[in-house]
Amino acid sequence: MSNTTARDADIMRLHPTIRDKVAKIQKDLQAEGAPFEVFEAFRTPERQAVLFAQGRTKGGPKVTWAMPWESMHQYGLAVDFVLRINGNWSWDDTGERGAFWARMHELAKSSGMTPLFNRAGKLIETPHIQLIGINSTDLAVGRYPEGGDEAWAEYMAEIIDGWDGPGAPPKPSGAIMRPALSQSDIADMETTAIPSREETNGISANAETESKFQRLHQFIKDWEGEFSYNPRDNGGATNMGITQATLAAWRNHEVSVEDVKSLTREEADKIFRSNYYSACRCGELPERIAMVVYNGAVLHGPKRSIELLQRAFNELKLRVDGKPLDEDGSLGRFTLAAAKQTNASVLADSYMDIQETQLRQHEDFDAFGKGWLNRLGALREFVNTLPKGAGARPSTGMSVTDRIKDRLQDLDLGDLDKLVTRDGEAQVLLGTALKEILKEEGNDSARTRIAKRVVTVLAEQATAKKLSGANTTASSVPPLTPVNAALGQTIGRMLNGKKSVIGIVGLLATVIVPHIGLTGSLVTFLVNNSTELLTILATFTGWGFLGKIDKAIWAVKQEVQT
Incomplete structure (x- = not known):
């Protein structure tokens, strides 16, 4: 038995990871006037x-x-992909047609494919x-991308069976196989019937993947509820967890x-696995990273x-x-290698930290924020039950300013007094808070309220502390207050009152100045650096x-004390 050597342009037997991508690339190219068609898809080893x-x-x-x-x-x-012009195939990539090929490669890259x-x-x-x-090394030993369906697996099994030469890979686990016969009956007929090592390993690998x-x-099932219809949910x-838009596309x-209301659990699970888990190749990632990426795909795409x-x-x-x-x-x-070789615990935590920041900034946070954060909290707990994994850890620590910004984002008002008493952090915290107030002036967001509260607490703390080295005689110069001395005594006194x-x-x-008709280097400087100058001033x-x-x-404190 041998496979065909004919060219095959049928994309329906391609692996599901690229099947829809290829169809969309062709559709988009033709809509833009680039007359591409699929010249060849699956290729048998005989044709190769x-x-x-x-x-x-x-x-x-x-040619290869x-x-x-x-x-x-x-x-x-x-x-x-090859150009199809007036019924003829064309590989011409010169002149104006060169732009067609560049656009095809551009769409391929945006779809997770590459020339x-x-x-x-x-x-x-x-x-x-x-x-x-x-890479062909992984594929040759049966390490196929996640999400292979029956159509792909059956065709793969067919061409593997039809190949008489060396180097054929193991059959995909999704290929439909005959049910096993009774081992005792087989023993009666053929005492040497022992499963091959490849078949045994294939079954084990499939069970582990599942x-x-x-x-x-x-975790996804636990957090994706039953039927709901919220007008503010863009998916309908x-x-x-399967929206009306997602089901229609499926x-x-x-x-x-x-x-949507009559959707079955079985169909929902298939959609989750194909559209999110397999689309992000979670089966190839360490479990902690796979979990946060899978959950993120469900929430954000x-x-x-x-x-x-x-x-x-x-x-x-x-x-x-x-x-x-x-x-x-x-x-x-590169991304796949990074995900596999980075410490899974550290990378997963970094992912969830960024995700939380973005959720808090979402325009619908007031309506859905509590549920989002509850789910994220549960995700952190669940991820901690998964294998930690090995890999590289970050070697560069965050600066004090970075940590202050992070604390300001999620600060609990009850922690303020403790935070501002830490050596070396009060001044940085004050500066960060001032920037937040100025940046979001007129916005009563939680972040702005926290920043204002920081300033208030620091001011209250200033009244509660004795100013060391202060001379309280009428003739002495008043000492710099904490706010005025935020950048040190020397700079503080230089700028005091100014x-x-x-x-x-x-x-x-x-x-x-830029609008009153003046010219010169000063005006040019003001125009070119107006954004930075406005912020500083x-x-x-x-x-x-x-x-x-x-x-x-x-001054009030001095009056009270006297």
Whole structure:
């Protein structure tokens, strides 16, 4: 038995990880006027052998460097797009048509696929695009991407069975197999019938993969409730976490609210696994990272969840090949390597910290925030029950200013007195609070209220402390108050009584001078740096006013004491 050597352009047998992506790329290209069609999808090893022989043992130029089972085409993970002009195939990439190919590669990259480049970064095969982050070494031993469905697995099994040469990979676990016969009956017929090592390992690996999904998916099921229909939910009616929009896309037709209401648990689980778990390749990630990425994909979408993963890695000051990850939402080989090689506990915590910050800033936080934070708290607890994993830990610590900003974001008012008494932190906290007040002036957000409270507590603390070294005689110079001495005694005395004037005059000059017809280097400087100047001068003005308040509090205290 042998497979065909004919070209196959049917995308329906491709791996589900790229099947819909390929269809969408073709649809988008044609909508933009780029007449691409799929020239080749799945390619049998027999056809690969014929192509490899060309230019070597047979006539014609060389068209490939890959032998059978070395090309992604043999695994349904690659396609070739070619221009179809007036019914004819065209590989022309010169002139205006060059833009068509560049656009095809651009759409491929945005969809988690990539053209082929050599080690020097040169594009070497224009029509070919394949799934990012895969390699023939893994595929050859049966480590396939998550989410392979029956259509793909059955076809893979068929061409593996039909291949008579060496190097065929193990069959995918999703291929439909005949049910087992009674071992005693088989023993009667053939005493040597012993399962192969590959079959045994395949069954074990499949069981382990399923167990991991079910373990992580249980958290999603626990937090995705029954049917609801909240007008503020952009996805429409929702059942078991599946929105009306998601269900319509899954079924490829419009669905009603009643369709959502009658959704079965079995179909919901399939959607979760295909659209979120497998789309983010969670089966290939350490469990703690897989869990936060899976949960993030359900809440924000797969692309956004991968962006959060990339940002979490970069926030830890870690690098891949000396560079931070591109925060593009594409799970390529660098992101996949980073996720696998970074300490899972540290990376998962970083992911959840960033996620919490963004949830708090969401415009619907007032309506849904309590539920979001409850879910995130439960996620942190659940993640801590999963294997910690090994890998790199961040080596660069956060600065005091970074920590103060973090505390200001989530500060509990009851902790303020303790926080501001820490050596070296009160001044930094004051500066950060002032910036927050100035940045969000007129906004009564929780963050702004906390910042204002910080300033108030610091002012109250100033009245409660004795100012060391102060001379209380009438002829002595009053000591600098804490606000005025925020940058030290020398700078404080230099600017004492001048900060408000500098700030107000500077603000007026920055705003007015560029519009009254004056020219010169000073005007050019004001125009080019107006944003930074306004920020600095506004801070000076605010600092000056708070300094005056601090002085007034000090004066009242002196009167009370006397």
